[in-house]
Amino acid sequence: MTRRQTGVLLCLPALLLLAVAFVWPMAILARMSLNETADTGALVPALSLATYTRLASDSFTWQIAWDSLVLAAGSATVATLLAYPMALFLFRTKSRYRNLLAIVAIAPLLVSGTARVIGWMAILGDGGMINAGLRLLGIPTQHLINNWTGVRIGLAESVMPYTVLALLAGFGRLDHALEEAAATLGAGPFFRFWRVTLPLTLPSVTAGWMLGFVLAISAFITPHLMGGGRVFVLATEIFDAATQTLDWPAAAALSVAALAGLSALMLLQSLVARRGSV
Amino acid sequence: MKTGGVTALLASFGYAFLLAPLVLVGVMSFSADSYMSFPPSGFSLRWFEALAQNTAMSKAARSSVILAACVTMLALLVGLPAALAVARGQAPSWVAALLSAPLLLPSLVLGLGLLMALQPLALVATWPGLVLAHLVVVLPFVTRIMTTSLAALPADLEAAAATLGASPLRAFWRITLPLALPGVIASATLAFLVSFDEVVISLFLVGPRLTTLSVAMFRYTESRTDPLVAAVAVTLIVLTTLVVVAVDRLVGFSRTVGRV
Numbered sequence: 362m363t364r365r366q367t368g369v370l371l372c373l374p375a376l377l378l379l380a381v382a383f384v385w386p387m388a389i390l391a392r393m394s395l396n397e398t399a400d401t402g403a404l405v406p407a408l409s410l411a412t413y414t415r416l417a418s419d420s421f422t423w424q425i426a427w428d429s430l431v432l433a434a435g436s437a438t439v440a441t442l443l444a445y446p447m448a449l450f451l452f453r454t455k456s457r458y459r460n461l462l463a464i465v466a467i468a469p470l471l472v473s474g475t476a477r478v479i480g481w482m483a484i485l486g487d488g489g490m491i492n493a494g495l496r497l498l499g500i501p502t503q504h505l506i507n508n509w510t511g512v513r514i515g516l517a518e519s520v521m522p523y524t525v526l527a528l529l530a531g532f533g534r535l536d537h538a539l540e541e542a543a544a545t546l547g548a549g550p551f552f553r554f555w556r557v558t559l560p561l562t563l564p565s566v567t568a569g570w571m572l573g574f575v576l577a578i579s580a581f582i583t584p585h586l587m588g589g590g591r592v593f594v595l596a597t598e599i600f601d602a603a604t605q606t607l608d609w610p611a612a613a614a615l616s617v618a619a620l621a622g623l624s625a626l627m628l629l630q631s632l633v634a635r636r637g638s639v
Numbered sequence: 640m641k642t643g644g645v646t647a648l649l650a651s652f653g654y655a656f657l658l659a660p661l662v663l664v665g666v667m668s669f670s671a672d673s674y675m676s677f678p679p680s681g682f683s684l685r686w687f688e689a690l691a692q693n694t695a696m697s698k699a700a701r702s703s704v705i706l707a708a709c710v711t712m713l714a715l716l717v718g719l720p721a722a723l724a725v726a727r728g729q730a731p732s733w734v735a736a737l738l739s740a741p742l743l744l745p746s747l748v749l750g751l752g753l754l755m756a757l758q759p760l761a762l763v764a765t766w767p768g769l770v771l772a773h774l775v776v777v778l779p780f781v782t783r784i785m786t787t788s789l790a791a792l793p794a795d796l797e798a799a800a801a802t803l804g805a806s807p808l809r810a811f812w813r814i815t816l817p818l819a820l821p822g823v824i825a826s827a828t829l830a831f832l833v834s835f836d837e838v839v840i841s842l843f844l845v846g847p848r849l850t851t852l853s854v855a856m857f858r859y860t861e862s863r864t865d866p867l868v869a870a871v872a873v874t875l876i877v878l879t880t881l882v883v884v885a886v887d888r889l890v891g892f893s894r895t896v897g898r899v
Contacts, residue, residue, distance in 0.1 A: 364729050365729065367724070367729055368724040368727070368729025368730045368731070369724075369730070369731075371720040371721060371723055371724035371729065371730070372720070372721045372724050372725075372730050372734050374716070374717040374720060374721070375717045375718060375720070375721035375734075375738060375778065375782065376721075376734065376737070378717055378771075378774055378775070378778065379737055379738070379740075379741075379775065379778070381771070382753065382756075382771040382772065382774060382775045383740070383741055383749075383775050385756055386749070386752030386753045386755065386756035386757075387744075387749075387752050389752060389755045389756045390748070390751060390752035390755055393755050443652065443653040443656050443657075444653055446646050446649030446650040446652070446653055447650045447653040447654065447657075449646050449650070450646050450647055450649075450650035451650075453643070453646070465654070465658070466654070466657065468661075469657060469658075469660075469661060471832065471836075471876075471879050471883070472661060472664075472872065472875075472876055472879075473836055473838070473853055473856060473872060473875065474838065475838065475853065475856045475857050475860050475868060475872075476664050476856070476868065476869070476871070476872030476875070476876075477660045477661065477664070478660075478860060479660075479663075479664055479667065479675075479860060479866075479868050479869050479872065480659065480660025480661060480662070480663040480664040480667070480869075481660050481663075482675055482864055483660075483663040483664070483666070483667050483675055483677050483869075484659060484660065484663055484677070486675060486676075486677075486864070488674070488675065488676035488677065489675070489676075489677050490663065490677040490678075493676075493677050493678065517656075518656060518657060518660060521653070521656070521657050522657070525653075550645070579745030579746075579747060579748075581746075581747045581839050582838060582839065582857065585861075586857070586860055586861065596745075596747050599747060599748075599751065600747065600842075603751050603754065603843065604842075604843070609755060612751055613751070613755070616747075616748045616751055616752075619745075619748075620744075620745075620748060
């Protein structure tokens with residue numbers, strides 16, 4: 362038996378598993394999107410793009426697509442702005458607690474998303490921490506949950522650990538000698554940050570933002586639980602079509618279209634990143 | 640020095656934002672109120688008592704543990720040989736790409752595809768269906784950690800064993816596997832935690848008679864807002880921390896998974 366044959370044999374169980382439980386389901390999903398749905402809601406086997414054209418001619422589809430983009434972009438921006446100083450601090454600190462602080466930054470990943478939503482309800486809810494504070498100060502209370510504001514905050518927090526990791530991974534390019542050189546030449550701290558630190562870390566900021574964006578636009582738990590049924594995004598729409606209205610062709614077509622959009626976006630980003638590094 | 644102070648101050652805002660919900664979950668789990676309100680009117684263990692008496696939650700927890708244990712064992716059985724082939728450069732490059740591909744896909748889309756594929760086979764809301772689905776999610780983690788762990792082993796040890804007359808299987812069993820044990824334990828732990836925590840894909844595949852703890856928590860939060868789920872979360876956080884610390888003491892996560 363050649364090395365190659367041994368290799369294929371060793372991979373065979375994993376490949377079989379992925380064929381059955383990954384490639385096959387994705388093929389079924391793509392095939393499902395070409396079926397049609399009758400007015401009664403019944404599934405009509407077909408081989409057409411009717412479901413795609415039906416969704417594309419519905420202005421609600423474009424509305425939720427746009428809302429999803431805006432929401433994910435907003436959450437990714439909040440997450441990146443908050444994560445940047447954390448990553449910079451972790452990169453520079455000589456503290457003996459550095460490893461502990463790095464672990465704390467990604468610890469939320471080990472806590473279930475539902476539990477973190479519960480935490481946000483206690484903070485943002487009508488009887489939550491912020492509104493309790495506002496009442497104490499005699500300021501009118503605010504609706505901070507079961508709307509877009511709440512979902513934006515919750516999503517920003519849920520993608521932040523990944524953003525910190527992505528930023529930290531890219532900070533290797535940041536050479537402290539360059540910042541010192543700028544200081545020697547008389548640059549003040551803020552000028553130094555603006556003209557040296559930020560430009561050097563900009564590629565990792567783009568990568569971190571992009572990761573946050575992709576994760577936020579694919580997220581389902583947070584928009585569903587923190588939106589209180591008033592926030593409609595692509596993920597909640599796909600889930601409802603699959604499990605509530607049982608319009609499987611629509612759920613499949615939305616998924617395929619969303620995947621195509623995301624792939625195009627990631628391809629664009631890698632092209633831009635490659636051009637930037639040349 | 641001054642910029643360092645500003646960075647540290649801004650970093651502490653980030654930490655506060657990131658950790659606030661976790662702290663509040665902790666506070667809420669000890670609330671004496673029957674609904675979520677801050678500050679709680681008093682502290683008690685009533686939600687932990689309610690949790691101990693909640694049969695639906697404990698049944699779901701039992702299912703989750705069994706499911707995660709099965710998934711972990713099968714993922715190691717399937718993932719280890721594949722990781723060995725990738726680490727030795729014996730596998731075609733597309734295999735390595737395919738092995739991590741499920742991670743690139745949103746779980747919602749993967750769950751939807753699995754629902755559509757498993758429904759005609761009557762595998763929805765069954766153990767085999769859930770195990771298959773979780774295996775796909777867990778396998779990329781297992782193969783990735785095991786590939787790193789196996790590639791770090793000195794290659795000439797197996798060759799030495801072969802020179803001394805050991806068959807390839809015996810060399811693997813007696814030399815490679817014991818040396819790779821820290822990686823095996825680390826990937827088993829991660830596999831268990833990922834399966835136990837998985838919720839989006841499971842949502843499509845559970846049924847009234849078979850559900851997981853994360854789905855039960857999700858469904859509960861959908862319909863009611865009281866601190867019960869906070870009590871579940873605190874229990875899980877304590878258990879997870881114990882497991883992670885124990886494994887870290889045993890094999891050193893930072894050594895096997897790579898330093899953060």
